[in-house]
Amino acid sequence: MNTTAMFPPGQKLPNDSFTGNAFLTALVARDKNNDFTVGSLTYEPNTRSYWHSHPKGQVLIIIDGEGFYQEKGKPARAIKKGDVVIAPENVAHWHGASSTTKMVDIAITNYQGDVQATWLQPVTDEEYNSVQTHK
Amino acid sequence: MNTTAMFPPGQKLPNDSFTGNAFLTALVARDKNNDFTVGSLTYEPNTRSYWHSHPKGQVLIIIDGEGFYQEKGKPARAIKKGDVVIAPENVAHWHGASSTTKMVDIAITNYQGDVQATWLQPVTDEEYNSVQTHK
Numbered sequence: 001m002n003t004t005a006m007f008p009p010g011q012k013l014p015n016d017s018f019t020g021n022a023f024l025t026a027l028v029a030r031d032k033n034n035d036f037t038v039g040s041l042t043y044e045p046n047t048r049s050y051w052h053s054h055p056k057g058q059v060l061i062i063i064d065g066e067g068f069y070q071e072k073g074k075p076a077r078a079i080k081k082g083d084v085v086i087a088p089e090n091v092a093h094w095h096g097a098s099s100t101t102k103m104v105d106i107a108i109t110n111y112q113g114d115v116q117a118t119w120l121q122p123v124t125d126e127e128y129n130s131v132q133t134h135k
Numbered sequence: 136m137n138t139t140a141m142f143p144p145g146q147k148l149p150n151d152s153f154t155g156n157a158f159l160t161a162l163v164a165r166d167k168n169n170d171f172t173v174g175s176l177t178y179e180p181n182t183r184s185y186w187h188s189h190p191k192g193q194v195l196i197i198i199d200g201e202g203f204y205q206e207k208g209k210p211a212r213a214i215k216k217g218d219v220v221i222a223p224e225n226v227a228h229w230h231g232a233s234s235t236t237k238m239v240d241i242a243i244t245n246y247q248g249d250v251q252a253t254w255l256q257p258v259t260d261e262e263y264n265s266v267q268t269h270k
Contacts, residue, residue, distance in 0.1 A: 061162065
């Protein structure tokens, strides 16, 4: 296997929706056939999204590293290269790297109308640190 | 980067739509949010799909190896790890490994009604061998 990174890390994502350093490379734009976008997201260690929800869900395919996915009120799920997460519609959740390892995913994000996500509050350090022991 | 294969190779695909040894690991099933399937396909060297078309197109993300994508009447396009192919609707094409290298992709295949693909004739050895020199 060629061990170079699959995609360039891309552009830094804003810190009003991601805590830490997350980067996006856009791979597929919405068009008449594909009612979604596809992108590769790289989360540096200790980086995570804010809490958010998707009106029509999202698919995450983890292609490198390790991290977490957590839906509100549920235990965090440890995720790693080769795992697939199917985020349901309208469920608050976050995802990100572990505190010590980067995480890279391919995200397929559906549209409902022109909306892909509703952003909520940051994942606090307390929330984030509490899941690391579950790994 | 962890250099283990991202997904298990999965189940062999039938030789009435693929020439050689192609394997599929299903990653995402169609559901109320995702009007597509996602799978990882592994093509051994010298393996390719038959000519076929998709009524609502397909996205291919190449995650390992090298191969070719060719639309009917156009030159073949060499594809490799990190490349993205957006196949339009109702255009006859094929894809597969090169004659000497495997190719692994993630395929996002949209539905139109209950149809994802219309299968046509095999890619002949002459057709397949003629593109190898364009690499």
